[in-house]
Amino acid sequence: MQTIANLLEQVAIERKLYIDQLANVSNQQAQWKQNPEDWNMVEITEHLFWAEQGAIYGMWKTIDAIREGSMKRVFESVHQDMPVEQIIELTWQAKEIVPAVAAPRLGGPLQYWIAALESLQQLLAAFGQHLHNDELRVQAHPHPISGAMDFQQRFEFLGFHLARHRNQCANVLAAIV
Numbered sequence: 606m607q608t609i610a611n612l613l614e615q616v617a618i619e620r621k622l623y624i625d626q627l628a629n630v631s632n633q634q635a636q637w638k639q640n641p642e643d644w645n646m647v648e649i650t651e652h653l654f655w656a657e658q659g660a661i662y663g664m665w666k667t668i669d670a671i672r673e674g675s676m677k678r679v680f681e682s683v684h685q686d687m688p689v690e691q692i693i694e695l696t697w698q699a700k701e702i703v704p705a706v707a708a709p710r711l712g713g714p715l716q717y718w719i720a721a722l723e724s725l726q727q728l729l730a731a732f733g734q735h736l737h738n739d740e741l742r743v744q745a746h747p748h749p750i751s752g753a754m755d756f757q758q759r760f761e762f763l764g765f766h767l768a769r770h771r772n773q774c775a776n777v778l779a780a781i782v
Contacts, residue, residue: 607741609733612760617726619767623653624719626771630778635715639780646777648709649770650718656707657725657763663746664759665732671743679744682753689754689761696751704749729763 627646635646644652670676684692741757748754754762
């Protein structure tokens with residue numbers, strides 16, 4: 606059985622791998638796009654920030670509502686006990702459209718977005734202290750694309766999402782000439 610501490614550690618590892626990969630990327634490289642419709646590394650990193658910030662806020666708001674009795678505590682869902690990879694496989698299209706709330710919109714220096722993304726580990730850890738291990742399988746707020754997920758799956762998604770976009774950045778770096 607997963608614990609909050611294990612889940613936090615897994616996200617921290619993925620976050621470090623993502624940030625380490627971008628450590629020596631110049632601002633010029635960070636702005637580079639192979640195709641106009643593709644995201645550059647600044648946009649990818651900004652997206653990760655907005656998506657994770659929204660996820661942490663949503664989880665915190667949901668668990669408080671459940672504890673206060675204004676939201677029902679639910680364990681069952683269509684994705685109950687599924688690994689996050691299976692949920693993604695069932696619910697995502699090949700090229701998914703990002704929800705507006707998680708879309709990159711400001712741009713700017715890559716180092717700013719790296720620092721912002723890095724700061725979310727502290728916020729996530731604070732939420733981890735707020736959540737109890739016996740609440741991990743309670744339904745959290747729905748993911749905007751995948752729908753129903755419990756708190757454990759939402760934590761797992763954060764690590765999955767960082768790894769997915771780390772691979773996307775690796776492909777951008779490999780294409781830079």
